[in-house]
Amino acid sequence: MRIEIIHEIASSLRNNKLRTALTGFAVSWGIFLLIALLGAGNGLMNSFMGNISEYISQSITVEGWRTSLPYAGYKEGRSIQLDQNDVKYTRSTRWEGIIENVVTTTPGKSVVLSLNGNTVSGWMPGVMPEYQEQEKMKMAFGRFLNRNDIREMRKVIVLSLAQAKELAPGKPESVLGRWINVAGIPFRVVGVYHTDERSFRRNCPIPYSTYKHAYDYSDKIDGINFSVNGLSTEAEFKALEAEYTGALKRMHSIDPQDRRGLWVNNGYTDNMQMNKATRMIRTALWILGLLTLISGIVGVSNIMLITVKERTHEFGIRKAIGAKPGAILRLIIAESVVITAVFGYLGMFLGMVACQVMDKTIGQNTVSIGMEEIRMLVNPSVGLDVALEATLLLIVAGTLAGIIPAWKAARVKPIEALRAE
Amino acid sequence: MALIELKELNKTYNNGQPLHVLKGINLSIERGEFVSIMGASGSGKSTLLNILGILDNYDTGTYTLDGTLIKDLTEKQSADYRNRMIGFIFQSFNLIGFKTAVENVELPLYYQGVPRRKRHELAMEYLEKLGLTPWASHFPNEMSGGQKQRVAIARALITHPRIILADEPTGALDSKTSVEVMQLLKQLNQEEGITIIVVTHESGVANETNKIIHIKDGIIGQIEENIHHDAWGGPLMK
Numbered sequence: 001m002r003i004e005i006i007h008e009i010a011s012s013l014r015n016n017k018l019r020t021a022l023t024g025f026a027v028s029w030g031i032f033l034l035i036a037l038l039g040a041g042n043g044l045m046n047s048f049m050g051n052i053s054e055y056i057s058q059s060i061t062v063e064g065w066r067t068s069l070p071y072a073g074y075k076e077g078r079s080i081q082l083d084q085n086d087v088k089y090t091r092s093t094r095w096e097g098i099i100e101n102v103v104t105t106t107p108g109k110s111v112v113l114s115l116n117g118n119t120v121s122g123w124m125p126g127v128m129p130e131y132q133e134q135e136k137m138k139m140a141f142g143r144f145l146n147r148n149d150i151r152e153m154r155k156v157i158v159l160s161l162a163q164a165k166e167l168a169p170g171k172p173e174s175v176l177g178r179w180i181n182v183a184g185i186p187f188r189v190v191g192v193y194h195t196d197e198r199s200f201r202r203n204c205p206i207p208y209s210t211y212k213h214a215y216d217y218s219d220k221i222d223g224i225n226f227s228v229n230g231l232s233t234e235a236e237f238k239a240l241e242a243e244y245t246g247a248l249k250r251m252h253s254i255d256p257q258d259r260r261g262l263w264v265n266n267g268y269t270d271n272m273q274m275n276k277a278t279r280m281i282r283t284a285l286w287i288l289g290l291l292t293l294i295s296g297i298v299g300v301s302n303i304m305l306i307t308v309k310e311r312t313h314e315f316g317i318r319k320a321i322g323a324k325p326g327a328i329l330r331l332i333i334a335e336s337v338v339i340t341a342v343f344g345y346l347g348m349f350l351g352m353v354a355c356q357v358m359d360k361t362i363g364q365n366t367v368s369i370g371m372e373e374i375r376m377l378v379n380p381s382v383g384l385d386v387a388l389e390a391t392l393l394l395i396v397a398g399t400l401a402g403i404i405p406a407w408k409a410a411r412v413k414p415i416e417a418l419r420a421e
Numbered sequence: 422m423a424l425i426e427l428k429e430l431n432k433t434y435n436n437g438q439p440l441h442v443l444k445g446i447n448l449s450i451e452r453g454e455f456v457s458i459m460g461a462s463g464s465g466k467s468t469l470l471n472i473l474g475i476l477d478n479y480d481t482g483t484y485t486l487d488g489t490l491i492k493d494l495t496e497k498q499s500a501d502y503r504n505r506m507i508g509f510i511f512q513s514f515n516l517i518g519f520k521t522a523v524e525n526v527e528l529p530l531y532y533q534g535v536p537r538r539k540r541h542e543l544a545m546e547y548l549e550k551l552g553l554t555p556w557a558s559h560f561p562n563e564m565s566g567g568q569k570q571r572v573a574i575a576r577a578l579i580t581h582p583r584i585i586l587a588d589e590p591t592g593a594l595d596s597k598t599s600v601e602v603m604q605l606l607k608q609l610n611q612e613e614g615i616t617i618i619v620v621t622h623e624s625g626v627a628n629e630t631n632k633i634i635h636i637k638d639g640i641i642g643q644i645e646e647n648i649h650h651d652a653w654g655g656p657l658m659k
Contacts, residue, residue, distance in 0.1 A: 004531060015519035317515045320476060321576065322504020322532040324497045415476045418515070 009335045016307070023303040024343030027397070030296025031344045031390060034289030035351025035382055040358060041285040043380025045278060057134045057267045059101075060241065062086075062248065063223035065263040071255035080252050080261050084219040089247060090226060098240070099226045103130040106211045107222040113163065113204065115180045120166035122204040124157075124182065125222060126211020132193075134225045135203065140164075142176045142191030149190075149207040157187040157206050162195045182206075185214065228268065237268045293397065297340075300401035304336055308409040315409050316417025325410040332409050336402025337395055344394035348387065355381045422488060423449035424583060424616055425473065430482035432468055442468045443479070444639040450584075450618065455610040457619040457627040460636040467588065469636065470620045474507055474586045475499045487583045504532055508577030508585045512592035514569040516561040516576075523548060523557040526575045533580065547575040551605070567598035574605065578615075585609075587619045591626055603629040 013020045064080035090102050106126035113122050131137075132144040140161050149156050157180070164172035167180065172192060179186045187206065195201045231237055245262050248254075254261035308315075315328055363377035425448070432443040442465045450456055460466040471477035472484060475491055484491045486506060494502065509515075516525045526544035535543075548557050551571045561569055570590060577585050587606065591599035607629060609615045619630055627633045628647065635642040 004537060007537075011519055011524075313515075314517055317517060318528070318532075319500060320474070320503060320509050320515070321529045322500050322580075324500040324532070326497070327532060413477075415471055418476070418511075 005331065005334050006338075008331060009338050012335060013339070019303060019307060020339065023300050023339050024346070026296045026299030026303070027340045027343045027394075028296075028347030028350065030293035030299075031347030031394065032351045032354070033292040034390065035348055035386075036354045036358075037289045037292070038282075038285050038382050038386060039351065039355035039380045040377065041281065042382065043355075043358065043363060043377030045281060046378035046380075057136055057225075058271070059134055059225050059227045059267050060244075061134065061223050061225045061265040061267075062245065063263045063265075064252075065260050067254055067258050068260040069255040069258040071258065072253040074253060080254065082221050082224060082248075082252075084221070085251060086224060086248055087221065089251065090224055090244075095244075098229055098231075099244075100229050101130055102224060102226045103128040103134065104208070104221040105131060105223045105225065106208060106216060107220060108203075109183075109211075109215060111183045111204070113159070113167065113180055113182055115167040115175065115178060118167045118169070120163045122159075122163060122182075122202050124204050124206060124211075126208040126215075127205040128208050130225065131205055137193040140192045140194045141173050142189070144191055144193070145205065145207050150209050153209045153213050154207060155185065155187045155210060156190045157182060157204055158191045158193060159189055159204050160195045160201045161192055162201060163204060164189075164192045231268070234269050234272050237266060237272075241266055241269075293393070297397045297401045300336060300340055300398070301404060304332065304402055304405035305408070308332065308405040312409070312412060312417045312420040315412065316414050316420065319414035320418060329406045329410040332406035333399055333402035336406070337398035340394050340398030340401060341391075344390070344397070348390055352381070422485075424452045424454075424487055425450040426483070426485040428483045430469075430472070430479050430484060432465075432472065432477075432479045442639050443472075445482070446639075446641055448634065448641060450616065452616055453610070453614045455607065455617050455619075455631045456634060457621055457630040457632070458634045458636055459621060459624065459627045461622060464636050465639040466620050466622075466636050470586055470588055470618070473584075473618065474509060475503050500532075504529060505580060506583045508580065508582035510570070510573050510577050510585060510587035510590045512589035514561070514566075514573045514593070516569055516572060518561055521558045521560055522553060522564070522572045525561070525572055526579055529576060529580045543579060544575070547579050548572070551575050565598075566594045567601060570594065570598075570602050571605070574602075574609075578609070583616065585615055585617045587617065589621055590619060591621075591623070599626070 062082070064082045067074070067076050067078045067080065070076045087102065087104055090099060105128070108123050108125035111122050111124045113120050125131075127145065128150065129144060129146055132139075137144065137158075142158075144158055145156065148154070159167070159175065161172060164175045168174045175189045175192065177189065179188050182204075228237070228240065231240060241264060245264060246256060249256055249258070249261055252261065315323070318328065358377060358380050363380055427446050427448040430443055430446040431441070434440040434442060446469065458466050458469060468477065472479050473486075475486075475494070478493075486502070489502070489506075491499075491502065516522075517528070520528070523541065523544045526547055527540045530540040530543060545554070545557060548554055551574060553568060553571055553575065556564055556568055556572075561572070564572070574585075585606075590606070591602055594602060603626060606617055606619070610617050610631075617630075619626065621627055631647055633645040633647055635645070
C-alpha cells in the first residue's frame with residue numbers, strides 16, 4: 001500500500017466528520033465492551049477461584065472417611081482408619097515406577113498455642129517434609145520441617161502467618177526461634193508460612209516422628225499422599241484412582257460402590273478440571289465479547305455501504321480519469337481498516353481505563369462467603385496477549401467490514417457512477 | 422492512419438425494450454482536429470461520446486484509437502487506456518468536492534503512480550498555464566463555473582492524452598464564460614495541436630470548431646467543414 005492512500009483516506013475522513021464519528025463509535029463501543037467484559041471476567045475469576053491452581057498440589061491424597069453403605073456384615077456409618085498396611089500396599093511392586101514419594105500424615109490434633117499470654121487455636125498434624133509441597137505452603141519466614149527434624153524427633157513447629165500475628169501482634173517475624181507452649185509442651189518455631197488474605201489457615205505441623213512419639217504409638221495414619229509418574233490424560237488418572245481405591249476398599253471391607261468410605265483428593269484431575277473450567281469461562285466471555293464486536297463490525301459495514309452509495313459519483317469521476325477497480329477496492333478497505341483500527345484502539349484504551357475504574361471502585365467491595373471475606377474483583381485486567389489479539393482482530397474486522405461495500409463500489413460501471421447523484 | 426477510426430459501430434440498450442441507439446457509425450478523425458458532434462437530445466451523441474471515451478462498450482463494429490483496437494476490454498484495461506489516452510471535460514465539471522483545485526488536477530497522475538512531489542509540481546504548472554495559480558488551494562465550491570471548468574481542463578491535459586473529449590463543456594456556464602472556455606479549447610488546439618472532440622446541441626458552440634459532425638437518430642448525417650469561423654470571428658450564439 002502506498003503512503004498516498006493515507007492522504008486520500010485522511011482527506012475523505014476529514015470531510016465526513018459526522019459519518020466518521022458515528023462509524024468509529026460503533027467499533028469503539030464493541031471493543032470497549034469486549035475489553036471491559038474480559039477484564040471483569042478475569043477479575044471475578046481471580047477473586048473466586050484465586051490462583052487456585054497454584055494451591056492445587058500435583059499429587060493424590062487419600063484419607064479414611066465414613067461409609068455410607070452396609071457391606072460384608074458391617075453397618076453403614078463406620079469410620080475408616082488407614083494404617084501402615086495401606087502404606088505397604090501403596091509401596092508394593094504393583095505401583096513401582098508409577099507411584100512415587102509416598103508420604104503419610106498422622107491424624108491431627110486440635111491444640112491451643114500460647115506465647116507471652118497470647119493464645120491461638122491450631123490443628124496440629126505430624127507430617128513429613130513433603131507436606132509443604134502437598135499443601136502448597138509458601139514460607140514467609142524461616143524454613144519448613146526437614147529430614148533432620150524427623151530423624152531426631154525434634155520438638156519444632158511451623159505456624160501459619162495468621163497464627164504468628166495472633167501470638168506476636170505487630171511483629172509476627174519475632175516468633176521465629178521462640179519456644180511456644182503447645183498444649184503444655186514447649187515447641188520451637190522454625191518457620192512461618194504465608195496465609196493469603198482470603199483465608200485463615202490453622203494448620204501448624206510438627207515432625208511425623210515427634211507426633212508419633214509424643215501422642216500416638218499406633219500405626220494409624222490420617223492420610224497417604226503420593227505423586228504419580230508417567231500419566232498424562234484425565235482418563236488415565238481416573239483409571240489409576242479407581243484401581244488404587246478399589247484395592248484399599250477391599251482391604252477395609254468397603255462396598256466398591258460406596259463413594260464415602262475413602263476421601264480422595266486427586267490434585268492432577270482437579271487441576272485439569274479447573275483449567276478446563278477456566279478455559280470454558282474465558283471462551284464464553286470471548287464469545288460474548290465477539291458477538292458485541294460483530295454488531296460493531298456490522299455497523300461499520302453498514303455505514304461504509306451508505307458511504308459507497310453517497311460517493312458513487314465520486315468513484316465514477318475517479319474511474320473516468322483512470323482509477324482501476326482494484327484502486328477503488330483498496331481505498332474503501334483501507335478506509336474501513338483505518339477507521340476500525342483507530343477507533344478500536346480508542347475503545348481498547350477506554351476499556352482498560354474502565355477495568356482500572358472497576359478495580360478502584362466495585363472491585364474493593366468485599367463479599368462474605370462463609371467464613372471468608374473476599375474482594376469482588378481481584379486485578380480485573382486483560383493481558384498484553386489479549387490486547388495484541390484484539391489488535392489483530394480489529395484489522396480483520398476492518399477488512400471484513402470493508403469487503404462488501406468495497407466490492408460494490410469497485411463493480412459499478414463508470415458511466416452509471418457518473419450519472420449517479 | 423486516422424487517430425480515431427469507427428467502422429459500422431452499433432449499440433443497442435436492452436432496458437426492457439431494446440433501443441437501437443447507434444446504427445452503424447462510420448467516422449474517422451485525424452490527429453490535431455477540432456471537431457464537434459452535434460445533434461438533438463436522443464440522437465445518440467452522448468452514447469457515441471461515451472464509447473469514444475471507453476466509458477461504455479459497443480455491440481458490433483470496430484473502434485480504433487491511435488492504432489489500438491478498443492474492444493472487449495477488462496475494467497482494468499479500460500481504466501488504463503482512459504488514464505493514458507483520454508482527457509474528459511464534463512458539463513458539470515465533475516471535480517471532487519473535498520479536494521482542492523490542485524489535488525483534483527493531480528488525481529490522474531496519482532492513478533499513474535507518479536510521486537506526490539512530481540505530481541504537485543506538474544499540477545501547479547498546468548494551473549499556472551490556465552491562470553489559476555491563486556486558486557490552487559481553493560475547493561471547487563469556492564470557485565466560479567468558469568474557474569471550475571478551467572480546473573477540469575487542466576486535469577484533462579495533465580496526462581498528455583491523445584484526445585480531449587468535451588461533453589457539453591459550456592452547458593453550465595453563462596454566455597461570456599462559454600466564449601472564454603471555447604476560446605481556450607480553440608487555443609489549445611491551435612497552439613499545441615491537441616485533438617479535441619466537443620459534443621453539443623448548441624450550434625453556437627459547434628460553430629467554434631473546425632468540423633461539425635451532425636448526428637441524427639443514430640446515424641452520421643452531414644459533415645460540415647467550418648474552416649472560416651475564425652475569419653468571421655462573430656460572437657458565440659447562445
